[in-house]
Amino acid sequence: MRFAARLICLLAAVAALPAQAYDILQPLPERVYVPAHNPQTPDKIALGAQLFFDARLSYDGRVRCNDCHDLMAGGESKGRTPAARPRLERDPPTLWNVAVQTVYFWDGRAPSLEGALREHLLDGRIMAFPDEAAVARRLATLPGYPERFQAVFGEAPDAQRASEALAAFIRTLLTPDSPFDRYVRGEKDAISPQAKRGLKVFDDLGCLSCHFGPNFAGPAPGPAIGPGEGFYELFPNHPGTEYDARYGIALDPGRERVTGDPGHRRMWRVPTLRNIALTAPYFHNGSVDSLEEAIRVMAKTQLRAELDEDTVADIAAFLRTLTGRRPQLPLPQLPVEDGRVAPLSR
């Protein structure tokens, strides 16, 4: 079934992509899918950036989005939990290039970025608001925000609109012009001979049958595949290897927890490989500390392949060409309470 699904996705993706229609290797697109109900505007993006860095968007005022998705670095947290929060069972994935995803969270349970953000606001381990009304109350009492929301949305702040502004900002977080992108655009020396060997073996082994497309994560949202239609694979595909015990990678039921279907046990959204050198530790549980070990684990658990160290190094060299150019973002200027410290509204 998942092979059929893969084939359909592949064909659909191939059929509908105009520019690189038949290329399984694609550069990062310059434009990304934006849902019609949440168009990008400069003011909305700026408001989202402000919210992203404002700890007052957490119920206890102690956590910024950036604490787990660090835009000064790999867009994730290097496995380090904010001190004010418990360690999550699943490692926060990078936010760079998530606009090229079709579903959100490791198990794909959110069909939209906006929905994933709303869930973050209400998750007791993350932003921890007790309900959406509490989000609206908080934003209504923070200086500057009611006016900004009014200007952007023509409405008062609420959880939905906060999520929309955050999503608009997050959709701008693209890392173009990686050596790989320059290579597929025709700059033949943009990647090293070792990286080229790595790309070839990556293809020969079959890695590309899941990690294809502009984000190396399957088809990107667009005409070919609707947003909300996920692209999932088994991990580990072959359980029972030494790695299960060492890294606990088979313990989490993955997508089964979302659908209740035992056929979805250990199914996961295929994660991006872009900027993979920036985003250790690896896998849904953040259990593997090095890229080389992650390559060994994937080869063995997904493809029953034992790789020699030269091959691992070649693949790693290829994967390192997927590190893009992080955009130069401004440090947000948050509105400050005028001449007082008020308790955060509850």
Next chain:
Amino acid sequence: MRFAARLICLLAAVAALPAQAYDILQPLPERVYVPAHNPQTPDKIALGAQLFFDARLSYDGRVRCNDCHDLMAGGESKGRTPAARPRLERDPPTLWNVAVQTVYFWDGRAPSLEGALREHLLDGRIMAFPDEAAVARRLATLPGYPERFQAVFGEAPDAQRASEALAAFIRTLLTPDSPFDRYVRGEKDAISPQAKRGLKVFDDLGCLSCHFGPNFAGPAPGPAIGPGEGFYELFPNHPGTEYDARYGIALDPGRERVTGDPGHRRMWRVPTLRNIALTAPYFHNGSVDSLEEAIRVMAKTQLRAELDEDTVADIAAFLRTLTGRRPQLPLPQLPVEDGRVAPLSR
């Protein structure tokens, strides 16, 4: 004694400032004191900005300078402690315009910004490195930093050079062009009639005898007063008011703890009033939540004055004109470990 000291400082300041030689009211200077041993260079400033936002410059990797001195806001912490740290007995002061100070910490115990920063690195409640060698070891093992230090200093990273880079960055954190600055530069309508009344009563009451100069904190470092020569006042000047009990403001011995001299009990570096509307809560112990209450406390404890509410409001209106233009800083791009998570060196 302190009156004599005040007079000397005043005269010295007046004598040596060329442009606004006889003005007790001065705009924020465009150029600030920079010690000869630590000249400003663009690369050094950029390195300092990077360090300022890098949690790996704390021993446990959990605290960025920005957590207590938030440059997205008032340059301080709104009285909110990072979850990974204990609440300090003294409230982190704003970093905006500290280049215009002569000494550092509330009690002035650091005669240089560089020295204050070195102390932060080793303070067990702040960055918490056990010794300077541990700072050097940490920086030597972080990706990118050895090369950056080599480029900036021609030397390997160490605590001294990290402090110099941080100081170079922090010296750029100026907030010019407040309404008050525009007013003293001749733009007569830059502040409201209420703020003008507030400025007059601020002068009439005697507030300006301590809160004068370009930072409203006494003389700025320069030819008039050497860096490291502090400008101190008693607070509370008249102990025994209702406010002592309510806010605990007389409990801390202040500068006596530095010098051991009982004559220095409750002496404090005169803090800046610039951006005061952004930096609630107020006073060394962060005990007062509103600007209006801080004005009442100061009038009563320093000058035995009881102010009516209109006068408090006028003074507050004047103080609100001291909020300057925060510079647009870039979000730093921190170097990231390549394809791995390494334990932080100890």
